[in-house]
Amino acid sequence: IGLVGIAAETGLIMLVYLDQACRALAEERRAAGSRFSVEDLHAAVAGGALDRVRPVIMTVAGSIFGLLPIMWSDGTGSELVRRIAAPMVGGMVSATVLTLVVIPAVYAVVKEIGIRRGRE
Numbered sequence: 001i002g003l004v005g006i007a008a009e010t011g012l013i014m015l016v017y018l019d020q021a022c023r024a025l026a027e028e029r030r031a032a033g034s035r036f037s038v039e040d041l042h043a044a045v046a047g048g049a050l051d052r053v054r055p056v057i058m059t060v061a062g063s064i065f066g067l068l069p070i071m072w073s074d075g076t077g078s079e080l081v082r083r084i085a086a087p088m089v090g091g092m093v094s095a096t097v098l099t100l101v102v103i104p105a106v107y108a109v110v111k112e113i114g115i116r117r118g119r120e
Contacts, residue, residue: 003088006063007095010056014049014099018107021048038112045111049104060096064089 021044026036070078070085 002063003091003095006059006092007098010059010095010099011103014052014056014103015107017052018045018048018104021045021051022111036115038115041108041111041115045104045108049100053100056096056099060092063092067092 022036022041025040025044029036029040067085067089070081071089073081
């Protein structure tokens with residue numbers, strides 16, 4: 001449950017930042033009298049995603065560092081807890097890749113379809 005919560009939170013924050021970056025650049029283009037192009041979209045998505053790299057890495061690093069003592073423990077019940085913590089660490093790594101790579105790429109593809117159809 002914790003892994004899903006962290007992945008959803010970081011993904012949602014990434015989407016908000018991508019949307020804000022696109023809106024800001026679109027407003028700049030409108031003020032300059034030009035249209036928001038696909039190249040502008042890619043620049044906005046790259047900029048929005050780069051703004052979120054450090055917060056996402058810090059969130060994931062905090063969770064992983066919190067799980068490391070559980071992974072290295074050898075006391076009573078450690079065998080059971082270690083089996084819970086190991087997939088959590090792997091899930092945090094995959095959630096990071098999802099948030100930093102997959103979500104911006106899918107966002108750009110979906111927005112690009114809208115731009116090419118003239119909706120944006």
